[in-house]
Amino acid sequence: MSAQSNSGSQAGGTEIQSLGGNLEQLGKAAQYDTSKNNITEFPKIVGLIISYFAQLLGVIYLGLVVYAGSLWMMAHGNDDQVVKAKTIIRNATIGMILFVGAYAIVYFVLAALSSGGFNSNLQGF
Secondary structure (H helix, E strand, O other): OHHHHHHHHHHHHHHHHHHHHHHHHHHHOOOOOEEEOOOHHHHHHHHHHHHHHHHHHHHHHHHHHHHHHHHHOOOOHHHHHHHHHHHHHHHHHHHHHHHHHHHHHHHHHHHHHOOOOOHOOOOOO
């Protein structure tokens, strides 16, 4: 192992290659499938994370709207609670619109920058 680290420290490029080789050997020793190309898996992972975040945000939005609606229904003429409920609904809706807009912008920019233009199949999105 010291021979690899000595040869890796002699030149910058070989140090990176030996590090990658060591990581591959470590993965094989841990019985992981190292035949997969991690670069093609990365967009799928990012897409799944964004998808799960969008689902979580949808659940939070629904919870806020239900809470604000119940607060409004149980206000019994109390103007402060009605204003609070309207504020919660408005802020939750603005947040959801901002997220959907940001998602759309990122999707179209990535589609335009990827090979094939807008007809490409984005993995994970």
